[in-house]
Amino acid sequence: MIEANQIVRQSKFGIEELLRANARVLYEYFFSTRHVGRVLDFLFYEAKDALAAVDDGEVLEYRVRQILETSIFNGFANYRTGEKSKCIEIEYGWDDVRMITSAVFWVEQTCAGFMPGEKPNDGVAGRIQKFIENISTLADEVVVRFDPRSGRFQIVGIINTAGNDVATKKAIDYVDVSALSPSEDGNSTHSTQTAASTVQPEALSAADIKDFTEDEKKFERERGRLTHVKEAEEEKQAVIEARVHELEERKRKKAMLDRRSTGSTVEDPEIISRERRSHENLADLEFRDREKPSKGTAFSFVEHLEKQANDQIETKKRTALGERDRQLIADTSSDVIRVRGGGSESEQDGPEVVLKTERLSTDEEAVSVGAIDRINTRDDFLTVKNLSIDLSKAPVESPLSEKENEDVEEVLQLLLKAVRAELVVVLGDMPEDRFEEIFRTISIRLRETFLQGIHHITRVRNIQLVTKIRHYKEQLSLMSGNLESVKAQLEEAKATVKETPVATDSGPTNQTGQAMSKGLLQDVVREKAALNEKVRQIDDHLRKREFDFRTLEASMVEQIRLKDEGVKQKQFAVEKMKEMMTTMMENLERYKKLVATSVSEAEMKMKFAASEKLLASAKESNEKLTKRTDELQKKWSEEFTARSQAQEELSRTKRHFEEFQRRTSEASLKSVDTRELAEVTTARDRAIKQGEELRRQNKELQEKLNALMGSGSKVAAGKQPGAAKAGETTDAESRHKLEHAAKLNKALQEELSRQKKRFDDLKLEETKLRVEVAKLQNQLKNAGKSPPGGTKSGFGKTSK
Amino acid sequence: MYTLAPNTMAKESDKNNNSGTELEYIPVDVSQLRVGTLVDRPLYARMESRNKFILMARSLHPLEQKTLDRFLRFGHVYSIFPALDERYGKLAMSVKRVEELLFDGSLAPFEKTSLIRKDTEWLSDLVMKKNGDADVAVFFLNKLLHVPHPQTIDYVVEHSVDLHEHSLRVASVATLLLLWTEAPKEEFLKDFLTSIYCEELSVYRDDSPNLRLIAMATAGYTAQDSDRAYSFELAKKGEIPGISNLDRRVVETLSRRGKMIQYGDELAEIVELARWICGGTGVQFRVLWESRLVRKLSRLMNFSLTDAPRKAAA
Known part of the structure; x- marks a missing residue:
């Protein structure tokens, strides 16, 4: 609190x-x-x-x-x-x-x-x-x-x-x-x-x-x-309700004051000091209360139900409440809740507040009062019987008590006031003496009718009560009659048992007894056989049922085992999935980090386009160079062929010349004739001329070839100084440049392909990861929906 | 089973740690460990060959069978903290006393709460003051009520270890507050604790769990009220293991907690205050400041919102 x-x-x-x-x-x-x-x-x-x-x-x-x-x-x-x-x-x-x-x-x-x-x-x-x-x-x-x-x-x-x-x-x-x-x-x-x-x-x-x-x-x-009418009705109703309420309040106050006049709840200094002490040290109070319930203090509450019932019966006799309330309590005795307002030790049996509430069925505070609910013993029966005999002394018509008469008078006065107000509205134009006469007549009749109604209600109530009591009494008498008859039968049976003589073994009685006992024994044997047969049948049935149950149990156990295995497999699959998921997550993280650290895709594309352009231009220049090189090689081979032909012609001429010189020397040695000598000399001159001519031609060819080779190296090497000096030098440079260009081209192509491959790999990996993630999520979702005993993973339920 | 005699509580120093300060490892009796119970201190196993200590069981987590098997295999179990009863000398007695009081039908509610507060007064200094130890509330209520169930904790831990510990603290502190103010029946306390524990975790929602886990791991996770409502719906439907047939007052209060706080419901205020004490996010501080609950606690237990260990816990 x-x-x-x-x-x-x-x-x-x-x-x-x-x-x-x-x-x-x-x-x-x-x-x-x-x-x-x-x-x-x-x-x-x-x-x-x-x-x-x-x-x-x-x-x-x-x-x-x-x-x-x-x-x-x-x-x-x-x-x-x-x-x-x-x-x-x-x-x-x-x-x-x-x-x-x-x-x-x-x-x-x-x-x-x-x-x-x-x-x-x-x-x-x-x-x-x-x-x-x-x-x-x-x-x-x-x-x-x-x-x-x-x-x-x-x-x-x-x-x-x-x-x-x-x-x-x-x-x-x-x-x-x-x-x-x-x-x-x-x-x-x-x-x-x-x-x-x-x-x-x-x-x-x-x-x-x-x-x-x-x-x-x-x-x-x-x-x-x-509406206006409703408002007027409400006001009238309110006046009446207020008056009735005021009346009830006055009655209640009176009852309370009467009840309180015998004791006090909070004024007692002893109680106040005790309560203050208990408030300051609640735990101590509670321990004391638990050891010994404090009776009569403000905290006291009667805990034992039997004592409550007895108290209430006694309290009913002494309570300051009116007869009507007592009757009310008697009518609804099973629904009464009694609460003690507190008081001193001497006030333990003093007046109490008795409240009528609706029927409650929740707790032990709802106690039945004044009667025994069920007749279990003879004492209970006698108690109820005595109780009903006392109640039967109640008069059929009970006059109203003084207090009730006062109440009735007050209500009547109120009613007359209301009637007078109504009459004033209706008969406002009537002379006063006439009006008073009419009102007096009406009030007398009203009083008579009202009192008759009250008495009638009282009579009916008493008649009902008396009828009920008579009915109870009849039932009780019937029950007592039955009890007496049962007792008589019991006594008779006892007497019969005492008077029954013990059978003796003598004469025809003995024979009859033997025949009867024999018959009885046969019956017993027959019954025993029938019972044995039934027991056998029941045993068979039980065995069969037991066998069925065991079979069923085995099958159930097998099913459970299979289900457990399935669950274990599922759990294993789920664990594997989780591991895979973890790996996937790590890969995803790595990929994200990689993406974050590498260049962006647009930059990559731009690089790729630039590389392609460079490659195309390199290819084009390479093709041009190749074409030019082929042309030069062709020309060079042609010139080389011509030169070799010229050299071959020169060597043949040299051989002819040497042959001619050898013949000349032989002729001079062998003294050939003059005519032959002249012819040989002419041939020698002609051969010399031809040799010189060939030398000249060879020289011209050489010069021409050199010129051609020089122009080709200038084109290939960008007119390098000294490039046209010799045909072999220009050729080597061209080849070197060609090789360099090819190398460059190859390197660029390799770089490009590597970048493309890397890009494609990354794309492929991302796609694979996405597919695998979706697959795992689906599998986990399926795993989460499968059997009720299975593990429900938080990941598995969530795939979409 | 390997058992260490109580009188051989030799302390060993960790030579392998890199922090420079030496940790003292206290031997733990393996026979005292039970599967499914909440571990009250971190437990280490010692590798004889390398003379190293390996963390095998964390505090505030239920002990698993495989972990116990490992302990039995290793034979030597240590911890850097003493046993719970040594750390909190009044704990066992308080649990016993409160248990008796909860089942004592002869006491009126206000007497019961008064006695419970008296017996657990030492807890308030630890739980509701700065530089305290909110975990003691967890151990106290776990010993008293034996909830949450191990399967519930397993299910929750699978989602998030950190949030599991946070949720457990919030739920325990809230239940302790309820015990101090109302002292209802034991079944109600159990349902209350378990419900808040599952509700506060707030990560069951299944929209893109990977992204949520990544967000939680990287940028920190902030639970929303809608997440809590979703989580509690799962608990209400019994889809979380170990939870079924919750008390209706708990259901109605936690289903519409925001509204219930506005209406002045004390149960909802208790949850909100526990979240504030344990450093929860999105607490309606203004409502708490004006709440009857805080006034009540300030009068009964000298509690102050500004003294709450929120910052320390956060």
Whole structure:
């Protein structure tokens, strides 16, 4: 429990927002109804100063206590299903003008129509409706806050403690949380009569919620939603309700004062000191309480159910409540919850508050009173019998008690006032004496009729009661008759057993007995055989069933084993997939790093285009050079052939010349004739001439060839100085340049192909990775969907 | 089974670490280790041949069978921390006492919470103050409630080890706060802890898991409310191993936690405060600042939002 001294939150709808700054708020969570009385005692001990400051503090305590208890028990009774622990949150706070209670619990989301005047859609809604009506009779104002989406239900009861500001008209307000946005939550509300869709909630302080609801109603009236006639009826109804409520309040106050006149709950200094001590050291108190339940303190709560029942029977006799309440308790004895308000030791058997609530089935506090539920023993029977005999002394017609007569008189006066008001409206033009005469006549008849009705109701009630008791008595007499007859039969049987003589072995009786025993033995043997046969059949059947079961078990075990193997395989596959996935992720990371560190694709393309262009130009120049080289080689070979032919001709001429010289020398030696000599000389001259001519031609050819070779090397070597000096030098240079160009071309082509290959490899690897990732994801997805016992991997479920 | 006598708790120094400071390895009794229980301190195995210590089991993780088999094979198990009971002398007694109180039906709720707070007061200094140790809440509730189940932890750890530890701390701190404020039934506490544990992890969503894992590994992962809602839906449907049939109040609160905080629901506020204490992201600090829960804790346990070990935990 906590005290909230400062109200700081404005966005929430706790009861703190409904109280002033000097408020105190206590709250507690109930997970069972077992300790309700003790907790509430503690709550009221905390609020004793506030209660003492109010004129009718006892009545106020009574009202608040009843609101809280009704809320808690109804909360547990109507709690939604499916909860492992039911939790009721209770808030209870006060300031100098108000005392507010709140109970929060959870009901079914489908619960609807529980507001008074609506049609409940189920039994829970009906019970909640009655519960709200009960609370509305105790509190000055009730606010119901419900969230249909979650089922969170909150009921807030507001009691005005400042006498002058007490509103006589009761109001029930409803807040549908689902109709509010979170920012508006707690800052707006609307009445039951207003539709959430038509009324736009305005921002206002929660403390002004009452004014707000009044404004809402006024606004609705102005819009014509409530007609003039309805308004007048409402006002009349309100006057009557207020009067009835005032009457009830007065009665309740009287009852409370009577009850309190015999003792005090918080005024006793001994109790106050003990409670203060317990508050300061709660643990010690609890240990003491557990060892020995403290009776008569503010924390005392009768825990033993038997004692509760006895106390209540005795209390009924002494209670200060009216006869009608006692009758009410007697009629609904199984639904009564008794709560002791506390007191001193001497007050242990003193007056108690007896509350009637709806039927509760949740906890042990709901006890049956005044009767034994089931007759199990003879003592129980006798007790019920004596009880019914006492009840039968009740008169058929019981006159009203003095207090009831007063009540009837008050109600009658109220009724007459209302009738007079109606007559004034209808017979306003009638003379006064005539009007008084008519009213007197009407009032006499009304009084007679009313009293007759009251007596009739009392008579009927008593007759019903007496009839019921007579019926019970008849049943009891029948039961007692049966019991007597059973007892008689029992005695007779006992006597018969005692009087039955033991059979002796003598004469015909013996023979008859033997025959009878023989027959009996035969029957027994027959029965035994039949039983043996049946036992055999059952054994066979059992064996067969056992065999079937074992077969089934073996097959099931085999199936389980197969499934386990399947699961293991799946798990293994999943693990493998995970490993592969990890590898893939690493590759992906490596690839991403590689991509990040290498040049971009556009740059690569540009390089590739430039390389291609360079390659094309190199190819073109290479082709040109090759062509030129071929031409030069061809020319060179032609010239070389001509030169070799010339050299061959020269050598042949030289051979002819040498032959001629040899012949000449032979001729000179052999003294040949003059004519022959002349001819030889002429031939020699001609040969010399021919040789010179050939030398000249050879020289010219050589020069021409040199010239040709020089021009070719100039073209190939870019006119290098000294390039045309010799044919071999120019040729070597050309070949070298050609080879260089080819090398360059080859290197460029290799670089280009390498880049292309790398680019293609990377693309291929990326594609492969994508395919493999998709494949793995699909496999993992399939693995995640397969058998229920299989491992559900987080990766496997997610492939798309 | 290899067992080390308790009186032979010889300490050995790690000569192999490169940090310069020597770590003291304390022998651990292997027979005390149980499969499925939460490991309360990092456990090392010692390689005799190389005289090296290898980390085999991390703290806050359940002990697996294969790890225990390895320990048994190695024979020598060490840790750099002493046993849980030596580190926190009051832990065992507090667990026993709170267990008794939870099942004691003779106490009214406010008496129960008061006694629980009294018995676990030493925890508040560790959990809710700066330079504390939120892991003690994990061990305390694990010994008290025996949740989350090992299969649940296995499933969660497969998604993220770091987030598993964070989620476990958040769930334990939230449950401890609930224990201090409401003291509900044990089943409710179990459901509450397990639900928050699964919800806070927030990485079950199956849109492009690889990218999410990469994002988590590289740029840090920030859980969104939608992720938490999705995670909790899985837990609610029972698709996470070890979880079934959650309490309805837990379901309603965690399904619509944002709204419930706006409505002033204390259960939702508890979760939010636990997330704040453990350094969670996207905490509605303004709502917490004005919440009744914080006022309550500040009065009962001298708690302050500004003293919460958020920065240290983050």
